[in-house]
Amino acid sequence: MNKLKLSFMIGVGMLLAVVLAGCGGSTSSGSTAGQSTVSKDTVYEFYDKVQFDQTKEQVDAELGITPTESSQMKNSFTYVNEDTSFGVSVLFGENGLATSKTLFYSMTEDLAFLTPKAVTKEQAESIPEGATYDEVKNILGGDGTETSATQIPFEDNKVSYIRVWVNQDGTMLQAVFLTDGTTNNIMFFD
Numbered sequence: 001m002n003k004l005k006l007s008f009m010i011g012v013g014m015l016l017a018v019v020l021a022g023c024g025g026s027t028s029s030g031s032t033a034g035q036s037t038v039s040k041d042t043v044y045e046f047y048d049k050v051q052f053d054q055t056k057e058q059v060d061a062e063l064g065i066t067p068t069e070s071s072q073m074k075n076s077f078t079y080v081n082e083d084t085s086f087g088v089s090v091l092f093g094e095n096g097l098a099t100s101k102t103l104f105y106s107m108t109e110d111l112a113f114l115t116p117k118a119v120t121k122e123q124a125e126s127i128p129e130g131a132t133y134d135e136v137k138n139i140l141g142g143d144g145t146e147t148s149a150t151q152i153p154f155e156d157n158k159v160s161y162i163r164v165w166v167n168q169d170g171t172m173l174q175a176v177f178l179t180d181g182t183t184n185n186i187m188f189f190d
Helices: 003-021 040-044 056-063 108-114 121-126 133-140
Strands: 076-080 087-092 098-104 145-152 158-166 172-177 183-189
Touching: 040 108, 056 076, 056 087, 076 098, 108 145, 108 158, 121 133, 121 183, 133 158, 133 172
Parallel strands: none
Antiparallel strands: 076 087, 087 098, 098 145, 145 158, 158 172, 172 183
16 A cells, blocks of 8 residues: 555545535534534434445435535535535546545534534544544544545545544544544644
8 A cells, every 4th residue: 555645645535525515613604503403413414325436416316406516626516405504515536426525514613512522632642643443432532523435546445534523612633544444644623
């Protein structure tokens, strides 16, 4: 496995996640934070319906809405449930099939209720490179929220994931998990 190439692809995936989701602590008035009707099912309603190797037409039919096409990235479309403000951004490969999906949300804080306990910069710094998801969960005290999944073509389309642990104040820890299930990049955002 070419670590440099894989790191580059993970970096592209992370950039894709930020560009598509537009979720860098936005102060959008469409926030759902604090609403009692928001649940994990609400957050993942569209994200979970998108499967790799679906065509755009299949995704359109599955989600039942017209997406917004990205002006920044070719073959990228965002589907948002107007009732909840959650959705998914999907990147379609040159073959027309879904190859990456990123959770769409208005504000980082909107995901805080999914994190069981607050996380710190010190915890982020204590996570060793190459830690497994279970090891990271043990350090942080609970599950992370999957915000992106990307097929890596030179890894036989195995999937790399990004997970976040979000605090009530919007600070968060982000972990990138490679196709072998180990961490490659841990970042804490103030």
